[in-house]
Amino acid sequence: MKGFYRLLNFEFAKWLAFIAAVCAVAIFAPPIMLYRQLKHYSEYAVNERFEEVYASSGSVLLFLILFALVCAFFLITVYADYWGSKSVYTYLTLPVRREALYFSKAAALVIGLLLLLTAQLIGIRLGYSLYESKVAGYGDGQFVMRNGYFLAMVRSEFFRLLLPLSFSRMLSSLGLLLVTATGLYYGALCERSRKYSGFVVVAAAAWLGIRVLGYRLNEMSHYGEPTGLYMSTVLLFALSGYFVWHGLRLVRRGAIA
Amino acid sequence: MDKIKRHAALPALAAAIAIIVALTASIYQAKDNGSFEVRDLIGSREAIRDVVIRGELRDGVQRTSFRIEEGRMRADTELFEQPKRADFYHYVPGSPMRSGEMEYFVQNESSLHTITSRRMTDQGYSIPVGMAEVVPPPMRRDSNGPNDGVSLANPPEYGLTRIGDSVYYTVPVSSRFIGSSAIYELKFYSWGFRSGIDPQDYTHRKLAEIPLAANESGQGTGIEILGLEAVGERLALIFAENGALHVRSYDVRTGESLGEATVLEFRLPAREGDSGASGVASFYEGYEAYPDHERSTLTLNFRRGSSVANRIDMTALSFGFADGVELADRTDLSFSDGDEDTYSGISLLSYRNGKLYAIRSFRGPETEQPRALFDIVRPKHLYAYVYERSKLIYKGEIVTDLNEDNILAYNQSPYQGSFGYDQTDYRYFTNMAFE
Numbered sequence: 001m002k003g004f005y006r007l008l009n010f011e012f013a014k015w016l017a018f019i020a021a022v023c024a025v026a027i028f029a030p031p032i033m034l035y036r037q038l039k040h041y042s043e044y045a046v047n048e049r050f051e052e053v054y055a056s057s058g059s060v061l062l063f064l065i066l067f068a069l070v071c072a073f074f075l076i077t078v079y080a081d082y083w084g085s086k087s088v089y090t091y092l093t094l095p096v097r098r099e100a101l102y103f104s105k106a107a108a109l110v111i112g113l114l115l116l117l118t119a120q121l122i123g124i125r126l127g128y129s130l131y132e133s134k135v136a137g138y139g140d141g142q143f144v145m146r147n148g149y150f151l152a153m154v155r156s157e158f159f160r161l162l163l164p165l166s167f168s169r170m171l172s173s174l175g176l177l178l179v180t181a182t183g184l185y186y187g188a189l190c191e192r193s194r195k196y197s198g199f200v201v202v203a204a205a206a207w208l209g210i211r212v213l214g215y216r217l218n219e220m221s222h223y224g225e226p227t228g229l230y231m232s233t234v235l236l237f238a239l240s241g242y243f244v245w246h247g248l249r250l251v252r253r254g255a256i257a
Numbered sequence: 258m259d260k261i262k263r264h265a266a267l268p269a270l271a272a273a274i275a276i277i278v279a280l281t282a283s284i285y286q287a288k289d290n291g292s293f294e295v296r297d298l299i300g301s302r303e304a305i306r307d308v309v310i311r312g313e314l315r316d317g318v319q320r321t322s323f324r325i326e327e328g329r330m331r332a333d334t335e336l337f338e339q340p341k342r343a344d345f346y347h348y349v350p351g352s353p354m355r356s357g358e359m360e361y362f363v364q365n366e367s368s369l370h371t372i373t374s375r376r377m378t379d380q381g382y383s384i385p386v387g388m389a390e391v392v393p394p395p396m397r398r399d400s401n402g403p404n405d406g407v408s409l410a411n412p413p414e415y416g417l418t419r420i421g422d423s424v425y426y427t428v429p430v431s432s433r434f435i436g437s438s439a440i441y442e443l444k445f446y447s448w449g450f451r452s453g454i455d456p457q458d459y460t461h462r463k464l465a466e467i468p469l470a471a472n473e474s475g476q477g478t479g480i481e482i483l484g485l486e487a488v489g490e491r492l493a494l495i496f497a498e499n500g501a502l503h504v505r506s507y508d509v510r511t512g513e514s515l516g517e518a519t520v521l522e523f524r525l526p527a528r529e530g531d532s533g534a535s536g537v538a539s540f541y542e543g544y545e546a547y548p549d550h551e552r553s554t555l556t557l558n559f560r561r562g563s564s565v566a567n568r569i570d571m572t573a574l575s576f577g578f579a580d581g582v583e584l585a586d587r588t589d590l591s592f593s594d595g596d597e598d599t600y601s602g603i604s605l606l607s608y609r610n611g612k613l614y615a616i617r618s619f620r621g622p623e624t625e626q627p628r629a630l631f632d633i634v635r636p637k638h639l640y641a642y643v644y645e646r647s648k649l650i651y652k653g654e655i656v657t658d659l660n661e662d663n664i665l666a667y668n669q670s671p672y673q674g675s676f677g678y679d680q681t682d683y684r685y686f687t688n689m690a691f692e
Contacts, residue, residue: 126415147287165285219340
């Protein structure tokens, strides 16, 4: 355990500067982008709801970009072991269990993604405060919604994806997060150990993940077929489990060397 | 710096999880932060202390169920796991009659009335189950009069009602029909199998006959059937004859007439043969019916022609069915609180304990919110009224945040085109009832 703890912190230390920068962008950029969108708001303009302004300010796209950056950084940390001093060999000869090698990198990725999610949610809250103070400044406060932050978080499909408030949707979001993290690492391990057949499973997981994501972002239009999404969530968890299991095997066998 | 680097991972994870959990908890807890209260406008809250009002305020993603009991408001909000469609039912002529999980459509094809029964599903559509056909009585041939086809006194749905599993129908005939009409207990055949059945097997049980002799001569106002309602185990036939409104009660098993109540000074608008006593307002045929099966009471609400602009005049007639039929109360209602909400409006009446309770929703006038340029996004108000012996003793408003949903439509001009109004984005009242 001590070996795992040290490795985890070692891996995470590589992330510190990067993830701090990403989180700062996720927290402070949306309010700035919202401000640009709200500049023309007045009591004579049409005042959209917060979730609409948030989306049209590009903050959703920003989240996607940051998410992709985090994934790219993770791939860099994996591949950096094969460039220059080829530290992958040192890793494999460390007096720690091979599982610790796998989980330390995977955990660093998951922590990075969770930090991004947290920063995004804080950015949303800050953005709402900015929005509310802007619309409260004219029209005798007629444009302020009383419980507006709650209503925005419940009515917007994007916000419900990031912060679901019902159990089945929480599981679904968790499943998406896990399958992305484990699938990404598994893809890199497959490539490094030249077991290219693994990409088929990664492609299947990507297809399922995109379908679930598409469903969640359009839930309103699927009212005709109510579902707890349990089937897809179980599949997502199963795929994550497979990625972890097979990834561990590849690391244990040293196939990635 | 080095020390941080060596131990940063787990605290970072813990912080992330803690913030996410705290945000989730605070947002979930905020679901009950919307304002929900009863505001007294006239009279004291005592008046609604002996009645329970329940209802829901919902949109596509949440539902706040509220109860006003002993004058106190209690509201609980529930978040849907998955967004649901708006499910309110607003009657317009041609809408089906809804009862339980079934709905019944009536198609008027002049020489035939076709009634289709459909079962409603959660997904918002209905599946046809059965069909029945009723032949209306013959019409008087007017040699001089306009031959304008069939004219019923009311849309055919008014003649449909249901008690238990049986559906009863009578054609809402106007004074142009002669011969005799009847109240039938319908026998449905399987929808889609019209060609395979023997019509003899599906003759409807004739419960009672309604002679239309008064219409033979074409003089006077004749007899017009406005509709058929159900109160407990009784059928109530509502018809107008000789300038009076009659409500006759029938036993649903034997078809025997159990009593009749008459309300005088009841004129329907613009009838030929009307003696035309001026000054007496006419009653519009399309009434609202509020049966109370537990108390054997039927309240009918007729809209009257109003001489004052922006005022809605109505008359509520409450009949007791315990022993025959008797008129228990007649209250003239007058509302100057705005326009009817023709899209998602609420209207409820109940007569009990000597008082008439009413709940009605109105759309505010244009001046109330000048920024709302479309009618549908003008502010809505839900009022509760109590009348005792025809006098208004209480008026209160159920105040919520409902109208804030319209903010996104402020300043949106009809000249720039229309905008999408989806009831899943705008909260509305539904499922209101007196208990």
